[in-house]
Amino acid sequence: MSIILFIFYRLWSTGCTTTLNGVLSYLPCPTEVSNYALDQTKDEEKVILGGTPDGPLVALAFKLEEGRFGQLTFLRIYEGVIRKGDFIFNINTGKKIKVPRLVRMHSDEMEDIQEAHAGQIVAVFGVDCASGDTFTDGSVKYTMTSMNVPEPVMSLAVQPVSKDSGGQFSKALNRFQKEDPTFRVGLDPESGQTIISGMGELHLEVYVERIRREYKVDATVGKPRVNFRETVTQRADFDYLHKKQSGGQGQYGRVTGYIEPLPAGSPTKFEFENVIVGQAIPSNFIPAIEKGFKEAANSGSLIGHPVENIRIVLTDGASHAVDSSELAFKLAAIYAFRKCYTAAKPVILEPVMLVELKVPTEFQGTVAGDINKRKGVIIGNDQEGEDSVITAQVPLNNMFGYSTSLRSMTQGKGEFTMEYKEHSPVSHDVQAQLVNNYKGSNAAE
Structure with missing residues (x-):
């Protein structure tokens, strides 16, 4: 509007x-x-x-x-x-x-x-x-003309305190999804928890409060989770044979090709291309191969987050007249992806936010120093009367609790707005820390 x-x-x-x-x-x-x-x-x-x-x-x-x-x-x-x-x-x-x-x-x-x-x-x-x-x-x-709705950048696990309020809880979430296209609701397949996703900490806090106030449902809220992504940085070849023989019909499927990053600014996040000449793999098995690669890309090996901005090209393969099946080729694609993923030099992508701050000029230095500590990059600094307007790009993972910090730094006089800009690669030290935390949490389970 x-x-x-x-x-x-x-x-x-x-x-x-x-x-x-x-x-x-x-x-x-x-x-x-x-x-x-x-x-x-x-x-x-x-x-x-x-x-x-x-x-x-x-x-x-x-x-x-x-x-x-x-x-x-x-x-x-x-x-x-x-x-x-x-x-x-x-x-x-x-x-x-x-x-x-x-x-x-x-x-x-x-x-x-x-x-x-x-x-x-x-x-x-x-x-x-x-x-x-x-x-x-x-x-x-x-x-x-439809609105450009960006992907959510933060998630929370929520559930009603009382099982009797489940109906009102579901009604609230359904209504909020209709009202706000940037608000998403899903189910964690591992924990069974309801996951709400949105554009930031405050965005989700508002909806949790609305559930309590408008629908009289007390909800417990889990720790905020940033929606990281993974991607590859170089081409890597794969050649995988999935062969399994049991008492009955066996499984046989071989896939050959390569994985590579998509060009910067590509409108798609996942591309699959079949360039096989001839019938090395019957055409009726190709959709199962694509499905297998898509399924494998749902969880990268670094921290278990989806893999994006990748192109998979199928160049060759082999089949068996009796033992080949859709399941065999789907599994072959999944294992081929996992095997070549490390060779493609994967990196973790984190959501970066465009932050605009308006603070009294006397606090400008303190606020700018805090942005730098949060690994933000200041891209603009203008004067508006007695206030300084600072524009910066800051990783979302470093913005938790920022509203409280800004109030204390500016005696309650500062204000800020934040919107999603892009997913960018994290630094090497942050990547190492995220990978170690992921491995540690898996080992604990």
């Missing part, structure tokens, strides 16, 4: 009629603004939306709220008209939904309306969707 749209919505929702009329005098008419949708029937070709009520309905769900009557979905209408009782289509899910109630928001009050036009913001009840979904009248299959 643009800043103008946000101001418009806040003024509208708080009932600032006089100020709103003044703002409306300067804001452009919806028909004067160029918005684009993506046509899903034409390989996401850009389509200009005229912002007129005569066109097909195109509306974006930009905010969800749990109300007294269920989920309240805020829609911004980019084109067309939406009416109470209409059937609309969620392009992201393919579901057809009836609009049972259409309202306009005024502070905490709702005004029931019969229809709304392009350029307006309305709310609807009883619509099951997620934040960012696009709705149309069914005549077109347009979606609005």
